[in-house]
Amino acid sequence: MDTKRFNAALIGDFNLGTFANLLSNDESAPLVHADAPPYGQVAQILMNPDHPTWTTADGSPPDCAVIWTRPDGVIAGFRRLLDFERVPLEDILAEVDFFAAQIAAAARRVNSVFVPIWTLPTYHEGLGVLDLRDEIGIGNTLMRMNLRLSEALRDQPNVYLLNTAKWVEASRNAYQPKAWYMAKVAFGSDVFMAAIKTIKSALVGIGGKRKKLIVLDLDNTLWGGVVGDVGWENLNLGGHDPLGEAFVDFQRTLKALTRRGIILGVVSKNEESVALEAIRQHPEMVLRADDFAGWKINWNDKAQNVADLVADLNLGMDAAVFLDDNPVERARVREMLPGVLVPDLPEDPMLYVKTLLSLNVFDAPALTAEDAERTKMYVTDRQRTALKTEIGSLDAWLQTLGVVVTIAPLTASTLPRAAQLFNKTNQLNLSTRRMTDAELLAWASAPGHALWTVSVRDKFGDLGLTGLISLESDAGIIRDYVLSCRVMGRKVEETMLAYVVEQARVAGLEQVTATYVPTAKNKPTLDTFMRSGFAHDAETFTWRTADAYPVPDGISLEAGEAVGG
Numbered sequence: 001m002d003t004k005r006f007n008a009a010l011i012g013d014f015n016l017g018t019f020a021n022l023l024s025n026d027e028s029a030p031l032v033h034a035d036a037p038p039y040g041q042v043a044q045i046l047m048n049p050d051h052p053t054w055t056t057a058d059g060s061p062p063d064c065a066v067i068w069t070r071p072d073g074v075i076a077g078f079r080r081l082l083d084f085e086r087v088p089l090e091d092i093l094a095e096v097d098f099f100a101a102q103i104a105a106a107a108r109r110v111n112s113v114f115v116p117i118w119t120l121p122t123y124h125e126g127l128g129v130l131d132l133r134d135e136i137g138i139g140n141t142l143m144r145m146n147l148r149l150s151e152a153l154r155d156q157p158n159v160y161l162l163n164t165a166k167w168v169e170a171s172r173n174a175y176q177p178k179a180w181y182m183a184k185v186a187f188g189s190d191v192f193m194a195a196i197k198t199i200k201s202a203l204v205g206i207g208g209k210r211k212k213l214i215v216l217d218l219d220n221t222l223w224g225g226v227v228g229d230v231g232w233e234n235l236n237l238g239g240h241d242p243l244g245e246a247f248v249d250f251q252r253t254l255k256a257l258t259r260r261g262i263i264l265g266v267v268s269k270n271e272e273s274v275a276l277e278a279i280r281q282h283p284e285m286v287l288r289a290d291d292f293a294g295w296k297i298n299w300n301d302k303a304q305n306v307a308d309l310v311a312d313l314n315l316g317m318d319a320a321v322f323l324d325d326n327p328v329e330r331a332r333v334r335e336m337l338p339g340v341l342v343p344d345l346p347e348d349p350m351l352y353v354k355t356l357l358s359l360n361v362f363d364a365p366a367l368t369a370e371d372a373e374r375t376k377m378y379v380t381d382r383q384r385t386a387l388k389t390e391i392g393s394l395d396a397w398l399q400t401l402g403v404v405v406t407i408a409p410l411t412a413s414t415l416p417r418a419a420q421l422f423n424k425t426n427q428l429n430l431s432t433r434r435m436t437d438a439e440l441l442a443w444a445s446a447p448g449h450a451l452w453t454v455s456v457r458d459k460f461g462d463l464g465l466t467g468l469i470s471l472e473s474d475a476g477i478i479r480d481y482v483l484s485c486r487v488m489g490r491k492v493e494e495t496m497l498a499y500v501v502e503q504a505r506v507a508g509l510e511q512v513t514a515t516y517v518p519t520a521k522n523k524p525t526l527d528t529f530m531r532s533g534f535a536h537d538a539e540t541f542t543w544r545t546a547d548a549y550p551v552p553d554g555i556s557l558e559a560g561e562a563v564g565g
Contacts, residue, residue, distance in 0.1 A: 007060075008065065009053045010066050012037065013039060014069075015183055023199075029200070040073075044072075061110060065434060069118070071119075071145060075095045075099065081141060089135040092197070093144065100152035112202070116163075123539045162202075186433065205365060212320075213265060214322075215267050215309060215323070218268040220267060225242060228271060232278035236390065265295060306320065306356050317338075325345050378486075403491070404458065405454060405556065407499050410444045415441055420436070429481070432522060446469070449471075454483070469482070477541075497532060500547040501543055504545050511545060514543075
């Protein structure tokens with residue numbers, strides 16, 4: 001279990017003491033500590049890098065910041081609008097731009113910044129029926145302000161706007177006038193607790209710990225009925241039946257999650273041929289065989305099948321969510337695989353979509369092209385594995401695959417995926433450093449540093465950006481060596497080393513050195529370097545550049561230019 005404790009800086013124009021206490025005492029993971037901040041000093045804190053808010057008790061900067069304000073508390077023009085004065089919209093938006101610039105400056109001091117968007121008390125009617133009309137309405141102006149804030153902060157990769165309105169809508173006591181007049185507390189505890197849930201989910205996702213796999217039962221989970229008893233033609237799925245529609249909507253919601261990089265798998269007690277026929281033949285199925293990264297359809301213990309499927313996909317148990325209508329099977333998996341999240345599906349399938357969309361475990365700091373194609377990558381990987389079985393030897397298999405490795409400098413367009421890979425890859429990771437997008441770009445751009453991205457494709461398709469390698473050319477140190485488990489064992493490992501050795505030779509270095517930093521999960525990195533041919537002393541590996549490191553047979557290398565000094 002991850003025991004990291006985050007320190008959060010809180011900045012607001014209202015009293016955030018209650019929020020700080022609730023956040024610090026919330027025992028759900030991850031743990032977050034926050035001190036009650038002074039309120040009404042938003043600009044003073046944001047614009048002053050030496051303010052005590054930016055230093056924790058041990059002298060280090062906080063991990064994240066929450067900047068929570070009321071629109072009338074930081075935008076003077078909006079305050080005048082609430083008094084029903086006529087204020088030019090461009091004047092108000094100019095103030096929003098200035099506030100966004102303050103946030104952007106503060107974002108350089110922490111890893112992540114969370115900004116709840118502006119709302120008004122639900123009892124404020126504004127201009128009534130005119131409130132959303134053009135620029136005269138308070139509601140219309142507030143929407144434009146939030147949109148402008150979002151646009152102004154779009155290029156700040158570590159700033160995240162949070163939807164305060166959702167917390168307010170779900171709260172019974174969102175606004176309490178007495179609490180405002182007596183203590184300057186702008187929201188009720190329900191709103192603060194909803195914010196804590198959102199922020200903690202975001203911290204997990206930013207740290208690369210989000211859930212990546214949903215393992216699904218079939219009978220009465222993806223469709224109504226037991227396919228082995230009634231046949232696929234008689235399943236309750238779609239049509240004009242309320243339950244059938246609910247199952248279709250559930251499948252549609254699951255498919256939508258695959259476009260966010262979540263992969264799907266099946267673990268079901270069934271005859272495989274019967275279940276797969278239903279998936280392939282039923283006209284109302286939204287999810288087809290190619291939507292699943294893998295499956296275990298048999299009569300074996302479900303907990304063991306879940307464990308085997310997760311292992312087949314090279315994921316950890318903490319990456320999986322298990323959905324099953326049967327409470328006994330849920331209890332079994334929950335007991336045997338405590339790392340797997342096992343929500344309780346409601347008895348009524350009409351509530352499945354609500355339950356799924358309420359899970360706050362799929363947050364990611366960015367959505368990349370690789371996320372949208374992840375399921376396709378796993379499906380084509382099944383095809384590669386089948387081919388490997390047919391071909392026999394690894395070298396013959398690679399020759400048949402036609403693997404192309406493209407190594408190119410880090411760019412703004414590849415930064416989000418590179419940072420995602422950098423922070424979530426555990427098995428093949430030399431140093432297991434963790435950095436935000438901005439930190440990674442700053443490191444790669446520093447004099448004497450070079451960082452390349454590694455992309456892989458073959459005849460089955462594009463596996464995308466799957467690796468990173470970096471070099472400190474002033475010291476000849478391979479600092480980072482990161483590769484996704486999806487492409488391990490295909491000679492990409494050796495190709496990366498061949499490339500970095502050649503780059504070191506061109507830079508005039510006599511040798512390169514890589515030091516393995518062991519973790520609980522990265523032993524495959526040590527195994528890779530032990531068979532790499534590098535000379536080694538304990539866990540330090542060296543290659544003299546006078547000897548070329550060969551690109552493996554069967555691999556085509558497309559190389560880019562080095563980045564850095």
